[in-house]
Amino acid sequence: MPPREAVDERLEVVVSESPIAVRRRRLTPTPYTEYNPPFSDSKRLRRSLTGDMTTTAEWVQRCWQLHFGVSLSVLMFGYFANQPASKYIPIDPTLLVGQECERAFLNVLSSSLEDPFATVCCNAVNIHGICNKTTLPLGSRLSRFPEAWLIPLFPLILRWCVNRWNNTIQNNHTMVRRLVLYITMMLIRGVILYRGMNQMENYFHSTDASCWYQEYLREDQATCYGRSFDFSDHVVLYMAQILPICLAETLECLQQPPTLPPRRILSTQTMTLLTSMNGGINPDEETPPKKKCPSVRPLSVVIVFGTLYLYLITLWGSYRTTAYFHTGPEVFMGFAVSLLLQWPLYRLQCSEQPFLRYVQDWFFGK
Structure with missing residues (x-):
């Protein structure tokens, strides 16, 4: 029989090489200091919100992907809320006999006035759903001029104001180029995607059609207004102009946050006076150095919120808009039309293709 010490040594070897020990060793997380891969040379480096260097592929593209995903999800929720399908248009509330309405809406997809939910009368009792007038600040101004043109530019306007306040010219050239780019997108959205497509809809719209609700329409509404296919203008405005322009400029502000003005150099007389008031100690020399840590820029926080x-x-x-005023095909057609503007802007800001790098740096470079 072998001695007890030899048996203990063999047991230790067996235990150390057991599958459980090997599995535990493999599942042990590797410290961050042992794995620090360098950035790829093919990816453009930018300065993030905290001052660290990151790549656009890691979070800028994810923000754009989140933008597309959230936008489509909201439209899908509105589509399912609009079941069975309905499409309401505003009508003159005085035309609904026997009802005292502040506002009135009519479902153009109904076959007659007797159908359920063919009309909606908004009064002091009925204040829910389509009659709900509760809106957040600026919510009712997004589709009006000039708010629809100025609100998406607020990150760029804030950056320009900070540069003027600091009396610096940081990124002024690229800011002007992006401003021209954004205004061009707004003009394309307003002239081509709005007026041009509305003219196409009016061309294909039949003027000799008849409908059961013609007598309930207002004088400024066309014949059988709302019955023909009408892609959602509001969805195009929101998804092609307001959100993508604001998102692109916000991401650019996070990558290149505005810098504070440099510390002023005090004159010799002022420094001598401060030294004498401090008991002969130079405050700059005796102040212990502050520990360096990532700092969040206040302007970036304001822009993000x-x-x-x-x-x-x-x-x-x-x-x-999706739940009450347009059908599903009209809404998703409007979203597809908005991709004509927001998808090129996404590719311009996030693409790593060599042929787009020059254009990318021309608009978003330093």
């Missing part, structure tokens, strides 16, 4: 609030009121407007 402003962008999140803009998303809140815009997506709420998109949901109401």
